[in-house]
Amino acid sequence: MRRSRTDEARAMQENLEILIRAVNEWLPEGRPVVQAPPAAELEQKLDLTLGQQGSDRETLESAIQSYLHYNPDVSQAEFYKLLYSGQNKYAVLGDWITSLSNATMHTYQVGPVATLMEMELIRKWNELVGFNQDGNPAEGVMVAGGSQANLIGMMLARHHACPDYKTQGANGKTLVAYVSDQAHYSGQKAANVLGIGTDNLIAVATDENGRMRPDALAEEIEKTLAKGHVPFFIGLTAGTTVTGAYDPVAACSEIAKAHDIWLHIDGAWGGPILFSETHRHLLEDSHLADSFAWDAHKLMNVPITAAVILVKQPGALKACCSGGGGDYLFHADENADYNLGERSIQCGRRADALKVWLSWKAIGNQGFSDKIDYLQTMKTECVLQIEQRESLEMLVPASYLNVLFRYKPEHISDEEELRQLNITICKTMMRSGGPYVDYAQYKGRTGIRLILANTEVTQAHLERLLDKVERIGQELSA
Ligand SMILES: Cc1ncc(COP(=O)(O)O)c(C=O)c1O
CATH class of the missing domain: 3.90.1150.170 (Aspartate Aminotransferase, domain 1)
Structure with missing residues (x-):
């Protein structure tokens, strides 16, 4: 039998009280921004063992207290270590509500408002990147981070170059991908996961400012062709991880077009520059790409995870990612066009849209x-x-x-x-x-x-x- 709303409200009230104590007492003003000892020392200090029998509330509270105590306080101004810092109160609220609802994103029925919010976010992101120019109904799907967005960017490129790869595998072809020598390591992960082979991910030389050199890219492509291999993916970075460099999109796009190579931009960190009229010139040619990765959990400071892969060509995501689920999940009914699951490589997917939508709104x-x-x-x-x-x-x-x-x-x-x-x-x-x-x-x-x-x-x-x-x-x- 279902618990009564009163019981649920009481349980939530207790949770809220813990949250308030967490904010006021366990994350006090003036605490050091970082205070964890080395791992082996902390392991000795805390008893985090799980057992056969359950524990009382005090034990759970004490674990939460330790958890917060030793975690760096990323909300503080002096947390300069990662590509996010501070607190986005609207997004935090969204994150709590997301957990409360436990919506999932494969089909409209089990995340109706979340689906519509995600679709609106994708429209707005595409507007900023410039993929929906001239009425093009560009598309996208939210993903579990920039690494997954880059993986899907490479997967789309593979599908563009070799549509049979999805069903038949490599078929003797050697595909070659190019990123700069300053690109994020998620390129290597993607080449590994997709079966391209990490040796076939070329690190193209950069100039003194850390930007990919178009002449070096063109040279690498010629070397690939001379070996009889297939160049299929150019991954530019907008805002490199270490120095924040922006690769030259227009010049690399010319090269991509000349060889019919998919052009992806990893804007996980630097994409949000497109919000600023003053600084967007660093990425003014973003519309020339075929796909674009954007992390909302970096500069937009939405709690991890929240990211998106945007794609200029409508239908590309479903063609590349879909497979299965038609027998029980993806019903061909009036909501079929709203089922985002076939564009995704996940089945259950957290409803990350709410926290991004709330903060943007x-x-x-x-x-x-x-x-x-x-x-x-x-x-x-x-x-x-x-x-x-x-x-x-x-x-x-x-x-x-x-x-x-x-x-x-x-x-x-x-x-x-x-x-x-x-x-x-x-x-x-x-x-x-x-x-x-x-x-x-x-x-x-x-x-x-x-x-x-x-x-x-x-x-x-x-x-x-x-x-x-x-x-x-x-x-x-x-
Ligand atoms: C440029 C760039 N791309 C991709 C990523 C990976 O993003 P995520 O951590 O969301 O997987 C990062 C992470 O720092 C990054 O700096």
């Missing part, structure tokens, strides 16, 4: 545009401060919201010594509770990667960070 395109413009101003300010300090240097110009710099005192020039020094600066800062930055490599040099993704960040925060880098650097290298 709440702040509009303008809100995201303002966010980017503000963060770009902070970035410019940060780069200026770095350039003014004698012991700091930028490793690459910052076109987007990644600032890659390093501590370099005059008396050290050995690359390995500088690398170790900057790694130790990051680790020391992390152990002392923050600010939380990480180190990264770019073209053989190691620097400190600072990501600006949180509009709570002020000049004072940036000064505090750079002061601390210099202070720790001086102590370590004295």
Whole structure:
């Protein structure tokens, strides 16, 4: 028998009380942004064993408390480590409601409003990317992250080049894909999963700013053709993971067209620049691509996961991804066109649309545009401060919201010594509770990667960070 609404409300009330305690007591103001010890130490500290018998509420609450205590507080301005930071209160609310409803996205019937919201989001995303120009009914589907969006981009390319691959496999053909040497590692995962072979994913050389060199791309394609292999996928990046570089779309699109190669853009991190009239020129040719990956859980700061693969050619997703389910799930009824499941590689799929839709509805395109413009101003300010300090240097110009710099005192020039020094600066800062930055490599040099993704960040925060880098650097290298 069904539990009464009163029982359900009481259970939810208890949950809400825990949530409120979590916000007020377990994530108190002023707590360090990062405070987890190394894994082996934490494993010893906590008892997370599962047993035959259930546990009482205090035990569960205490586990939640530990969970929050040791997790970095990603809502803080000084969480600069990843490609998201801060708190999007509308999206958090959406995430809770999504769990409450437990809708799923294969068919309209089991996620009716979520389906319509996802369709509206896809229309708006396609508008920004420019895929629905001249009335083209471009399409898309939400996915579990940028990696999956890139995987599907490559799968669409494979289907475009070899439609029989889906049913017959490689049939003796060797397919070759191209991304830049700065592309995200999800390209390798995709080549692996799709059976292309990771050796057939070519890392095309980049220029000094980390952008793919079109001449190098053309050369690699010629090499492939000379071997009798099939070039099928060019994956550009809009906002590379380490330096935020934007590959040149127009020049690479010419090459793609000349050889009939699918052109995909990985805009997981840098796609949202399209919201900003001031900065969208970095990606003004996005409409020339065939598919586009966009993560809402990065700069739009929606709780993980929320992402989309957008596709210019309507019907391409279903042709490539569909298979099975017609006998029990995808009924040919009046809602058939609204069943998104056949465009997806998943069956059950979380209704990620609500949290994105709520935040977009709440702040509009303008809100995201303002966010980017503000963060770009902070970035410019940060780069200026770095350039003014004698012991700091930028490793690459910052076109987007990644600032890659390093501590370099005059008396050290050995690359390995500088690398170790900057790694130790990051680790020391992390152990002392923050600010939380990480180190990264770019073209053989190691620097400190600072990501600006949180509009709570002020000049004072940036000064505090750079002061601390210099202070720790001086102590370590004295
Ligand atoms: C450029 C780029 N593409 C793709 C990804 C993968 O995205 P996700 O973590 O959502 O799978 C990342 C992650 O950092 C990224 O920076």
